[in-house]
Amino acid sequence: MTTSLITGATAGIGAAFARRLAADGHHLVLVARDSVRLAERAQELRGRHGVDVEVLQADLTTDGGISAVEARLRGGPLPPVDVLVNNAGFGQRGRFLDAPVEEELRMLTLHCEAVLRLTAAAARGMRERGQGTVINVASVAAFMPRGTYAASKAWVVRFTEGAALDLRGTGVRFLALCPGFVRTEFHERAGMDAERLPRIAWLDADKVVAAGLRDLARGRVVSVPDARYKVAAGLARHIPSRLFGALSTTAGRRYDPKTQ
Incomplete structure (x- = not known):
């Protein structure tokens, strides 16, 4: 029996992984x-696929929430976790200094501290068993200079690469999944006007997950789904940052229903 733990599992990429x-x-x-949404999602998946589904309510921007998930990852009497998907995350609209510092720190706790601690809790048992998988959901923003969100996702990519190198040969696999714009609740929750982006910019969450799992099977550590975003990530290393900032600034404008 393979058991997978997914954070941020009720919507978007997390729900697609589930x-x-x-x-x-x-x-x-x-x-x-x-x-409530956890219970609904669990019932749906049990009914459709006949699998066991545990639910764990936790706020991973808090020490208590992270500790609760760490405890589950360490196993004990419960089945060990074979696949960890660190997906939970959120964004901020606007530029640096537009968001309160307290919100920026919450983001760093979720994107960095939680990922570090949960990966460590899961990977120790995986190493002992000689197998396991950790998938850390980052973003194509990791390759572009764009405030705290991009910086935190860049950390996720480098952290995943480093963990993969350090645990090479142990049977534990790592993947940093770096999608572009995906149609989820992410942008609405952040107060971003996603409708300003062209349709061609959007990716489907289920296809992103499928692409990531294919790259994992091929032994890749970093996955950028879709050729368009692979090109964007490559160009980001050579084109002035202001050109890439324009797109994310447009998406980061506060959603105003009067303009729709």
Whole structure:
């Protein structure tokens, strides 16, 4: 029996991972803040795929929330976690200094501290068992200079690469998944006007997950789904940052229903 734990599992890429892994026969541990949505998602997946689904309500911007998930990853009497998907995250609209410092620190806690601690908690047991997978959801923004969000996702990529190198040969696999714009609740929750972006910029969450799992099977550590974003990530190293900043600034404008 393969057990997968997914954070931020009730919507977007996290929900897409839950659907895909349940379809593949994985038993699931779903982690999110909203207990009602967790219960609904669990019931749906049990009914559709016949897998066991645990739910764990936790706010990963808090020490208590991270500690609760760490405890589950360490196992004990419960089945060990074979696949960890660190997906939970949020964004901020606007430029640096537009958001309160307290919110920036919450973001760093979620994107960096939680990923570090949960990866460590899971990987120790995986190393002992000689197998396991950690997927850390980053962003194509990791390759572009764009405030705290991009910086935190750049950390996720480098951290994942470093962990993969340090645990090479142990049977533990790592993947940093770096999608571009994906149609989820992410932008609405951040107060971003996503409708200003052209349709061609958007990716489908299920296809992003499928692409990431294909890259994982090929032994890649960093996955950038879709050729368009692979090109963008490559160009980011050579084109002035202001050109890439223009797109994310447009997407970061506050959503105003009067303009729709």
